[in-house]
Amino acid sequence: MTITEGTEDDSQPVAPQPPRAIEKTPMFTAMHAARYQRQTLIRDIETDNPKLLCYVAGTKAAVDRADTLGFVDMLHNVTPGEPIDLMLHTPGGDVDAAEKLITLVRSATGEQGQLRVIVPDYAKSAGTLMALGANTIVMSDSSELGPIDPQVSLKDGNGNDVIHSVLPYLNAFQEARQSLRDAPDDPANRISFEKFDPTMVRKFSSVRDRARLFAENLLKRRGLNFSKIASDLMDINAYPSHGQMIGWEAAQKIGLNVSYVPLTGSLWRKYWSLYCHLRLAIESDQRIFESNYVSLVM
Numbered sequence: 001m002t003i004t005e006g007t008e009d010d011s012q013p014v015a016p017q018p019p020r021a022i023e024k025t026p027m028f029t030a031m032h033a034a035r036y037q038r039q040t041l042i043r044d045i046e047t048d049n050p051k052l053l054c055y056v057a058g059t060k061a062a063v064d065r066a067d068t069l070g071f072v073d074m075l076h077n078v079t080p081g082e083p084i085d086l087m088l089h090t091p092g093g094d095v096d097a098a099e100k101l102i103t104l105v106r107s108a109t110g111e112q113g114q115l116r117v118i119v120p121d122y123a124k125s126a127g128t129l130m131a132l133g134a135n136t137i138v139m140s141d142s143s144e145l146g147p148i149d150p151q152v153s154l155k156d157g158n159g160n161d162v163i164h165s166v167l168p169y170l171n172a173f174q175e176a177r178q179s180l181r182d183a184p185d186d187p188a189n190r191i192s193f194e195k196f197d198p199t200m201v202r203k204f205s206s207v208r209d210r211a212r213l214f215a216e217n218l219l220k221r222r223g224l225n226f227s228k229i230a231s232d233l234m235d236i237n238a239y240p241s242h243g244q245m246i247g248w249e250a251a252q253k254i255g256l257n258v259s260y261v262p263l264t265g266s267l268w269r270k271y272w273s274l275y276c277h278l279r280l281a282i283e284s285d286q287r288i289f290e291s292n293y294v295s296l297v298m
Contacts, residue, residue: 034281035295041274042292045267050083050114053105055090056278057287062151063093063101063126070289070296071101075108077293083114086134089275090287092125095150095211102133102218111221116259119143120275124243125151128233129211132218137258139248140268145256146246147239148230150211152204166204166211167236173201208234222257229255 029036042052053074055067078084086105109115117123117134124146131137131145139145150166173196180189212230219226232238232254239246251258261268282288282297289296 034277035290038274038277038281038290039292039295041270041277042290045270045274046292049267050085050116051078052085052087052291054087054274054278054290055101055287056087056275056282056290057090058279058282058284059091060285061091061282061287063090063097063130065094065097065100066298067097067101067287067289068104070287070298071104073294073296074289074291075104078108080108081110081113082108083116084109085116085118085138087118087120087271087275087278088123088127088130089119089121089279090123090127090130092127092146092151095126095129095207095214098126098129099214102130106133118271119145120271122146122245125149128246129215129218132215132222132256135222135257137251137256138261138271139251139258140261140265141248141263142272144245144247145251147235147242147244148211148215148233149236149239149242150207151242152207154200164200164204165242166207167234168240168242170201170204170208171236172196224257225255 024032042054046052053071055070055074057063084105105115106113114136115134116136116138117131118138119131120140121142122144123131124144125148128145128148137145147167149168152164152166153161154164156162176189176193176196179186180193183189212234215230215233216226219229233246246254248258248260252260261271263269263272278288278290286297289298
């Protein structure tokens, strides 16, 4: 083709166009709509509050060392020293795992940083221990902590896992031993005492002492009456049931730094709405780790 002077040269390269924005497909968006909705709620809460991390477990999902994966993911983009809010819901679990998890969060905030633990429903036993690591525990009328009663999983004669509550077992052992001392010739007292395995007694005593020391160290760093509060939370006479409720008023009387938010408050309604969405996202044996950029179900 001949190009004459003064005509447009169509052979010149066309200026590159900016790349088209990549959009999520309709099916992908639909499949993850619940997650997007939860993370929108988180961002809304964060508008006037610190960064929010959520650890919500099902009724059969105990605190476990595998939870480290989720916590490290949630903390991945947290700026060191940044204040953190941790929404916590758990039936309890392993004391050592609880220590590791709350230590991870406190390491992110720094010892002088601010950590609030928000308890929408319940944080029992090991969950209560985790809450003791906060500067403030945010609670409402739906919230409850629990006595610090460590749980130990042992195999029975058939190889099945059986969960034992440490404090009731040790309390029963002390009662049996005292009965034997009071009436050593009573065959019933002898039989009752001999039912206790010395190995289990030593193991459970070690776990109890470990939990107490952990609680006291967390409370000591917050400047609280660590010895009294730890003793109160492990008082089996005051709290004979492992699942017994310690509401916000009782927690304040014990000496914990609890901030009460009414159920009708706009902020608590947002917390509760988010919590409901998180609970619906998991089965009873699962837990979810979620922030405004992380969403992990295990």
